[in-house]
């Protein structure tokens with residue numbers, strides 16, 4: 001069965017998405033590697049190095065929020081980058097995900113790191129579209145990241161509105177997401193790969209073809225680089241002009257968009 005997301009109402013989509021990630025939580029990291037042949041690691045590395053988080057001054061705390069943070073790939077990279085490049089152990093990351101199973105995988109993973117039981121990392125179950133004002137007050141964060149997460153949200157404008165709210169003035173919004181491949185020939189190869197290989201990999205490795213079919217379809221429906229940049233501006237963020245508002249990775253398979261709250 002196919003989910004046929006175009007027809008389902010928002011609430012149902014939200015439940016479906018929860019189901020997808022609950023059923024893939026434990027195999028999620030293995031699947032990511034298999035589907036992207038390990039390349040998602042490079043995209044995530046580039047994403048974080050481009051943001052260059054951290055501050056060498058002792059006692060200056062950079063506050064980050066990683067939304068739809070899942071098993072913590074981005075949070076861990078941010079913490080490592082700050083420590084390795086800036087000797088910064090003051091930076092903190094609040095990791096937020098709607099799915100407790102994914103968050104639990106993240107917690108387990110962090111237990112084996114030096115950040116475990118430090119104020120540098122905190123976990124929250126929460127919805128990107130309506131972050132609780134008590135847990136996440138306005139004007140709190142220097143950096144908001146969302147990687148391969150916004151596509152799964154029912155309302156992108158709601159996510160952007162919340163991102164804008166929780167960032168401090170001068171704070172940065174940064175999104176890593178699958179996007180549109182610009183070269184038509186490469187687009188054909190990529191389409192063939194994602195519509196045939198990925199659902200098959202899903203059924204073999206995770207016994208869950210539908211969840212991965214959903215992932216492929218959700219990628220197709222996400223707005224183009226231009227349209228998404230405009231949505232970021234509509235939410236009030238300042239972005240660079242034209243195509244400078246984003247950086248394609250691998251011809252647009254993935255893409256980084258950034259914006260600043262002024």
Ligand code: SAM
Pocket residue numbers: 017021067068069070071072073074096097098099102126127128129146147148149152153154
């Ligand atoms: N950022 C991680 C990474 O790059 O590995 C996880 C990405 S995973 C593809 C997408 C995550 O988004 C899942 O963990 C899912 O539970 C979460 N998610 C989906 N809808 C959400 C929402 N409305 N609010 C918060 N998280 C959500």
